[in-house]
Amino acid sequence: MDLDQQIEALIDKAPPDGSTPQILKAIAPALILIAQQLQHLEYSILQAVDESWAIVVLSNLKQPGREKKVIYAFPTFEDASSAAAAGGDRVRPVSLPVTHILFQMIALEGLDSIVFFENPGNQEVGTEIPRQQVQELINVYLQQYRSALQSNSSNLPPDIA
Numbered sequence: 106m107d108l109d110q111q112i113e114a115l116i117d118k119a120p121p122d123g124s125t126p127q128i129l130k131a132i133a134p135a136l137i138l139i140a141q142q143l144q145h146l147e148y149s150i151l152q153a154v155d156e157s158w159a160i161v162v163l164s165n166l167k168q169p170g171r172e173k174k175v176i177y178a179f180p181t182f183e184d185a186s187s188a189a190a191a192g193g194d195r196v197r198p199v200s201l202p203v204t205h206i207l208f209q210m211i212a213l214e215g216l217d218s219i220v221f222f223e224n225p226g227n228q229e230v231g232t233e234i235p236r237q238q239v240q241e242l243i244n245v246y247l248q249q250y251r252s253a254l255q256s257n258s259s260n261l262p263p264d265i266a
Contacts, residue, residue, distance in 0.1 A: 106146065108137050111202040129208075131250035135242040136204045143232060144223045146203055148178035149185030151196040158209075159196045160216060175233075176213075178206055178221045184228070211240055 106114065112133045119125040140146075151159035158176050165171040179185040185198030203221075210219055213236070220231040 106202055108140055108146070108204060111140075111146070111204040112136065114202065115205060115208060128247070128250065132243045132246045133204075135239070135246045136207050139207055139234060139239060139242065140203045142234075143203055143221050145180050145221075147200055148180060148203055148206060148221060149182045149198045149200045150176060150178050150206065151185060151189055151192065152199045153196055154194075158213065159192065160213075173217045174215055175217060176210075176219045177228075177231075178203075178219055179228075180222055181225045184222065184225055188228070207234070207239055210234075210236055211243060 112129070115133075116126050116129045119129055153159055160174050160176055163173045163175060165173070177188065179188065179198070182198055182200050185200075189196050189198050206219065210216065216236050218233050218235040220233050222228050222231040224230070
Protein backbone atom coordinates (compact mmCIF):
# COMPACT_ATOMS: atom_id res chain seq x y z
CA MET A 106 0.00 0.00 0.00
CA ASP A 107 1.59 3.30 -1.04
CA LEU A 108 1.41 6.41 1.15
CA ASP A 109 -1.68 7.84 -0.57
CA GLN A 110 -3.51 4.53 -0.16
CA GLN A 111 -2.49 4.47 3.50
CA ILE A 112 -4.01 7.92 4.02
CA GLU A 113 -7.20 6.84 2.25
CA ALA A 114 -7.42 3.83 4.57
CA LEU A 115 -7.01 6.11 7.60
CA ILE A 116 -9.77 8.38 6.31
CA ASP A 117 -12.04 5.40 5.57
CA LYS A 118 -11.59 4.12 9.16
CA ALA A 119 -12.23 7.55 10.70
CA PRO A 120 -15.47 8.10 12.59
CA PRO A 121 -18.04 9.56 10.17
CA ASP A 122 -18.61 12.59 12.38
CA GLY A 123 -18.10 15.09 9.60
CA SER A 124 -14.93 16.62 11.00
CA THR A 125 -12.47 13.76 11.59
CA PRO A 126 -12.19 12.74 7.91
CA GLN A 127 -11.65 16.39 6.96
CA ILE A 128 -9.00 16.83 9.64
CA LEU A 129 -7.24 13.68 8.43
CA LYS A 130 -7.21 15.08 4.91
CA ALA A 131 -5.77 18.33 6.26
CA ILE A 132 -2.92 16.66 8.17
CA ALA A 133 -2.20 14.02 5.52
CA PRO A 134 0.64 16.06 3.97
CA ALA A 135 2.40 16.15 7.35
CA LEU A 136 2.15 12.38 7.77
CA ILE A 137 3.35 11.80 4.22
CA LEU A 138 6.25 14.25 4.61
CA ILE A 139 7.54 12.39 7.67
CA ALA A 140 6.88 8.94 6.18
CA GLN A 141 8.95 9.90 3.12
CA GLN A 142 11.98 10.26 5.41
CA LEU A 143 11.74 6.56 6.23
CA GLN A 144 12.70 3.60 4.06
CA HIS A 145 9.68 1.33 4.42
CA LEU A 146 5.95 1.63 3.80
CA GLU A 147 5.15 -0.77 6.61
CA TYR A 148 6.76 -1.51 9.96
CA SER A 149 6.07 -4.01 12.70
CA ILE A 150 5.60 -2.90 16.27
CA LEU A 151 5.15 -4.88 19.46
CA GLN A 152 1.68 -4.94 20.90
CA ALA A 153 0.59 -6.10 24.36
CA VAL A 154 -2.30 -8.48 24.95
CA ASP A 155 -4.61 -5.48 25.59
CA GLU A 156 -3.58 -4.14 22.13
CA SER A 157 -1.60 -1.24 23.60
CA TRP A 158 1.79 -0.64 22.03
CA ALA A 159 4.84 -1.84 23.90
CA ILE A 160 6.74 1.19 25.17
CA VAL A 161 10.41 0.86 26.06
CA VAL A 162 11.85 3.14 28.73
CA LEU A 163 15.43 4.11 27.92
CA SER A 164 17.74 5.51 30.58
CA ASN A 165 20.58 7.90 29.91
CA LEU A 166 23.78 6.50 31.39
CA LYS A 167 25.45 9.91 31.42
CA GLN A 168 22.46 11.61 33.05
CA PRO A 169 20.93 9.29 35.65
CA GLY A 170 17.26 9.93 36.18
CA ARG A 171 16.70 11.10 32.63
CA GLU A 172 14.46 8.70 30.74
CA LYS A 173 12.90 8.53 27.32
CA LYS A 174 9.83 6.49 26.39
CA VAL A 175 10.04 5.04 22.89
CA ILE A 176 8.36 2.52 20.65
CA TYR A 177 10.45 0.40 18.35
CA ALA A 178 9.23 -0.06 14.76
CA PHE A 179 10.92 -2.96 12.99
CA PRO A 180 11.45 -3.21 9.22
CA THR A 181 10.24 -6.81 9.04
CA PHE A 182 7.75 -8.98 10.86
CA GLU A 183 10.59 -11.41 11.54
CA ASP A 184 12.65 -8.74 13.33
CA ALA A 185 9.65 -7.85 15.47
CA SER A 186 9.00 -11.54 16.15
CA SER A 187 12.56 -11.95 17.43
CA ALA A 188 12.12 -8.95 19.72
CA ALA A 189 8.74 -10.27 20.87
CA ALA A 190 10.28 -13.62 21.79
CA ALA A 191 12.49 -11.80 24.28
CA GLY A 192 9.32 -10.36 25.87
CA GLY A 193 7.73 -13.75 26.42
CA ASP A 194 3.97 -14.06 26.08
CA ARG A 195 3.38 -10.40 26.96
CA VAL A 196 3.84 -8.95 23.47
CA ARG A 197 3.25 -9.94 19.87
CA PRO A 198 4.33 -8.34 16.58
CA VAL A 199 1.81 -6.42 14.48
CA SER A 200 2.52 -4.96 11.03
CA LEU A 201 1.09 -1.51 10.30
CA PRO A 202 1.37 1.08 7.53
CA VAL A 203 3.90 3.77 8.43
CA THR A 204 1.37 6.64 8.24
CA HIS A 205 -0.91 4.80 10.67
CA ILE A 206 1.97 4.45 13.14
CA LEU A 207 2.76 8.16 12.85
CA PHE A 208 -0.91 9.11 13.28
CA GLN A 209 -1.34 6.90 16.36
CA MET A 210 1.86 8.28 17.78
CA ILE A 211 0.30 11.67 18.46
CA ALA A 212 -2.41 10.07 20.59
CA LEU A 213 0.07 8.33 22.90
CA GLU A 214 0.54 10.63 25.86
CA GLY A 215 3.93 10.36 27.52
CA LEU A 216 5.59 8.87 24.45
CA ASP A 217 8.78 10.68 23.46
CA SER A 218 9.51 9.10 20.09
CA ILE A 219 9.41 6.12 17.78
CA VAL A 220 12.64 4.52 16.62
CA PHE A 221 12.26 3.11 13.12
CA PHE A 222 14.84 0.43 12.42
CA GLU A 223 15.56 0.53 8.70
CA ASN A 224 17.82 -2.46 8.06
CA PRO A 225 16.47 -5.98 8.61
CA GLY A 226 18.45 -7.84 11.23
CA ASN A 227 20.09 -4.65 12.53
CA GLN A 228 18.68 -3.07 15.66
CA GLU A 229 21.76 -1.03 16.36
CA VAL A 230 20.90 1.94 14.13
CA GLY A 231 17.49 3.49 13.69
CA THR A 232 15.78 6.70 12.69
CA GLU A 233 14.25 8.43 15.68
CA ILE A 234 11.10 10.45 15.02
CA PRO A 235 10.25 12.58 18.07
CA ARG A 236 6.55 12.84 18.93
CA GLN A 237 6.92 16.59 19.37
CA GLN A 238 8.25 16.97 15.80
CA VAL A 239 5.25 15.09 14.41
CA GLN A 240 2.85 17.11 16.59
CA GLU A 241 4.38 20.45 15.55
CA LEU A 242 4.20 19.62 11.84
CA ILE A 243 0.61 18.43 12.17
CA ASN A 244 -0.24 21.66 14.01
CA VAL A 245 1.07 23.69 11.06
CA TYR A 246 -1.33 21.89 8.72
CA LEU A 247 -4.20 22.14 11.24
CA GLN A 248 -3.69 25.91 11.47
CA GLN A 249 -3.81 26.16 7.67
CA TYR A 250 -7.00 24.07 7.67
CA ARG A 251 -8.64 26.24 10.33
CA SER A 252 -7.62 29.43 8.51
CA ALA A 253 -9.14 28.10 5.30
CA LEU A 254 -12.37 27.24 7.16
CA GLN A 255 -12.57 30.73 8.65
CA SER A 256 -11.93 32.45 5.34
CA ASN A 257 -14.53 30.26 3.62
CA SER A 258 -17.14 31.01 6.26
CA SER A 259 -16.43 34.75 6.06
CA ASN A 260 -17.16 34.67 2.32
CA LEU A 261 -20.81 33.81 2.97
CA PRO A 262 -23.32 36.60 2.46
CA PRO A 263 -24.60 38.02 5.77
CA ASP A 264 -28.27 37.35 4.88
CA ILE A 265 -27.89 33.63 4.23
CA ALA A 266 -30.55 31.65 6.04
